[in-house]
Amino acid sequence: MKIGLMILALLSLIATALAQSGDMDVVQNLAADKFQKVPGAPECLTAAVEQGDPSKAVVFLLKATAGCSVPWHYHTANEQMMLVSGTGRVEMKDAKPVDLHAGGFAYAPAKHVHKFTCVGRPCEFFLSSDAAFDIHYVDESGSEIPPEKALAKKK
Structure with missing residues (x-):
């Protein structure tokens, strides 16, 4: 059922x-x-x-609410991000977090593990993928986990 809804949304x-x-x-x-x-x-x-097609190369404009966090993940395509408004904390695996502000830029090569958090107030940012857009969540050890587990509320 969940997979069917994901496919319908995509x-x-x-x-x-x-x-x-x-x-x-x-x-x-x-x-x-x-x-x-x-x-x-x-x-x-x-x-x-x-512009583009999420099943090929695409450019998105994304909106995230204050505190929105995309857990550790990677994409099979190269990803570029540019912040339009708000503050976005980008964490690349094995690197210190960087808070990006309007005009800030981040690049994650294919399969490079990273996470994103919208800090303080809502964020808007452009995201460009040079091939089909996908998202693969990983746990602390770097092993892939299903979205349901990655997105489950922490107690």
Whole structure:
């Protein structure tokens, strides 16, 4: 059931993207964006496809509520992130956390473990993936775990 809902949500994002994909120019204001939940991501995160197709290369604009945290994870594609507003704490595995502010940039090569937390107030940021977008959560030892376990509320 959960996998079916994730697939349905991803298909919805892809359908939105197909209207914007290809080598067409894209010039639009924020009001035109259609934000949706991201399959397999925390509920506090929504995304709008700016250009591309999540099953290929894509550029998203994401919104995160204050305190929203995406636990340790990696992507099979290279990922670039640029903060638009708020403060986003980016933690790369085996490195000190860095608080990014508007205009701050982060790059995570394919399969590089990292996490993100929106600190203080809501955040907005662009995220670019150079291949199909996916998210693989890992535990403290680096072993892959299912989204349900990664996103479960800590007691």
